[in-house]
Amino acid sequence: MEPSSELKKVLSTIREFIEKEIIPLEPLFLNHQYAEMMTHLNEKRQMAKSLGFWLPQISQEYGGMGLTLVEHGMVSEILGRSILGHYALNCQAPDAGNMEILIEHGTPEQKEKYLQPLLAGDIRSCFSMTEPENPGSNPTWMSTTAVKDGDDYIISGNKWFSTGAEGANFAIVMAITDPKAEKYQRASQIIVPVDTSGFHLVRKTSVMGERGAGWASHCEITYDHVRVPQTNRLGPEGSGFTIAQERLGPGRIHHCMRWIGICERSFDLMCEHATLREVAPGHPLAEQQTIQNWIAESRAEINAARLMVLDAAHKIDQKGQYAAREEVGLIKFHVAGVLQRVLDRALQTHGALGVTDETPIAYWFRHERAARIYDGADEVHKRSVARRILRRYAS
Numbered sequence: 001m002e003p004s005s006e007l008k009k010v011l012s013t014i015r016e017f018i019e020k021e022i023i024p025l026e027p028l029f030l031n032h033q034y035a036e037m038m039t040h041l042n043e044k045r046q047m048a049k050s051l052g053f054w055l056p057q058i059s060q061e062y063g064g065m066g067l068t069l070v071e072h073g074m075v076s077e078i079l080g081r082s083i084l085g086h087y088a089l090n091c092q093a094p095d096a097g098n099m100e101i102l103i104e105h106g107t108p109e110q111k112e113k114y115l116q117p118l119l120a121g122d123i124r125s126c127f128s129m130t131e132p133e134n135p136g137s138n139p140t141w142m143s144t145t146a147v148k149d150g151d152d153y154i155i156s157g158n159k160w161f162s163t164g165a166e167g168a169n170f171a172i173v174m175a176i177t178d179p180k181a182e183k184y185q186r187a188s189q190i191i192v193p194v195d196t197s198g199f200h201l202v203r204k205t206s207v208m209g210e211r212g213a214g215w216a217s218h219c220e221i222t223y224d225h226v227r228v229p230q231t232n233r234l235g236p237e238g239s240g241f242t243i244a245q246e247r248l249g250p251g252r253i254h255h256c257m258r259w260i261g262i263c264e265r266s267f268d269l270m271c272e273h274a275t276l277r278e279v280a281p282g283h284p285l286a287e288q289q290t291i292q293n294w295i296a297e298s299r300a301e302i303n304a305a306r307l308m309v310l311d312a313a314h315k316i317d318q319k320g321q322y323a324a325r326e327e328v329g330l331i332k333f334h335v336a337g338v339l340q341r342v343l344d345r346a347l348q349t350h351g352a353l354g355v356t357d358e359t360p361i362a363y364w365f366r367h368e369r370a371a372r373i374y375d376g377a378d379e380v381h382k383r384s385v386a387r388r389i390l391r392r393y394a395s
């Protein structure tokens with residue numbers, strides 16, 4: 001899966017852009033100077049747009065770079081080297097997934113009102129599915145309802161972990177539209193503008209000691225008899241889970257390649273620090289066999305993880321995501337584990353510096369622990385992959 005010479009040029013220019021323009025903004029982010037950081041980051045977004053590096057995950061018809069999933073995976077790895085990389089090219093979660101939903105299932109009116117400004121980077125959105133009172137691992141068990149009233153729906157329920165809801169223009173809400181239907185046809189996805197009466201952003205949930213801000217926050221929302229027209233529904237009634245399923249395969253490739261980018265940056269920082277930090281005069285940390293083991297183990301794990309993810313992406317590109325379900329399940333938990341191990345080794349190599357916010361390692365260590373939970377907890381993926389494998393052995 002060697003990139004073409006044209007793609008190699010694109011990858012190296014994006015890498016230079018990330019190193020020179022985006023990484024220098026990280027200290028502002030890590031020191032909670034969010035407003036100032038966003039002013040600069042929005043300028044960098046314009047720069048990315050003018051260079052033609054905008055929406056790598058979207059087709060050219062909609063103003064994107066028109067990359068295959070494998071190619072976008074390679075771009076995503078480079079963007080993942082910075083906490084701010086994906087936002088700089090307007091391919092951050094959950095907007096990237098919401099764009100794909102609107103492209104596939106939006107009506108012309110929904111596309112004009114919500115998709116176009118999202119693609120332009122003028123607004124943001126959130127995806128509101130998980131509920132505090134119900135297990136996200138069993139998404140068919142949901143309390144939020146959308147009840148018809150004339151031409152409208154009245155939505156009632158509580159959601160949490162709606163990433164990026166602060167400052168978003170609209171939410172895509174998953175709600176039960178027919179409680180009597182077959183369990184995978186009970187829910188629909190409905191667009192709710194955040195200025196609709198009854199939409200209450202209750203709080204930004206503190207995650208590992210930080211509430212975050214804007215696209216880097218996770219919010220609890222109450223939908224208190226929120227009235228929206230039925231024309232805000234995406235796709236046919238009852239298609240909520242089918243639509244959610246469609247975005248999961250490519251979404252997991254995006255996450256896994258972003259995590260590999262995080263691993264690569266942390267690996268570089270670990271090797272640089274091990275080379276520079278002397279434990280006795282003239283004796284750098286890199287001479288210690290423990291550190292050498294961590295470097296070798298990390299290198300092997302990252303290389304293997306990348307091949308697994310690109311293989312899954314290739315299968316989706318060639319045969320569709322249904323055919324690649326097993327590969328996608330495997331990479332989701334495997335790469336999340338590699339990420340956690342590499343970050344831990346990089347942090348440990350830095351000693352006390354590792355737990356400060358002088359490098360991005362501690363931020364990732366805190367916030368990417370969740371990689372083993374969001375988009376399906378490890379245990380859920382392992383269970384479904386194992387069951388699929390075992391079916392082949394049942395006589």
Ligand SMILES: Cc1cc2nc3c(=O)[nH]c(=O)nc-3n(C[C@H](O)[C@H](O)[C@H](O)COP(=O)(O)OP(=O)(O)OC[C@H]3O[C@@H](n4cnc5c(N)ncnc54)[C@H](O)[C@@H]3O)c2cc1C
Nearest residue numbers: 127128129130135136137161162163370373374375377379
């Ligand atoms: C940082 C972050 C961002 C998120 N962003 C969003 C978002 O934008 N929108 C949104 O709607 N949601 C979001 N989520 C929520 C996420 O999708 C859920 O946390 C996830 O689906 C797990 O659901 P839960 O937290 O309710 O855990 P539960 O379902 O209560 O599960 C708890 C634990 O039980 C175990 N478990 C569960 N089922 C099984 C099983 N079958 N077999 C064995 N063990 C099992 C697992 O270890 C699991 O971690 C986000 C979560 C995080 C942490």
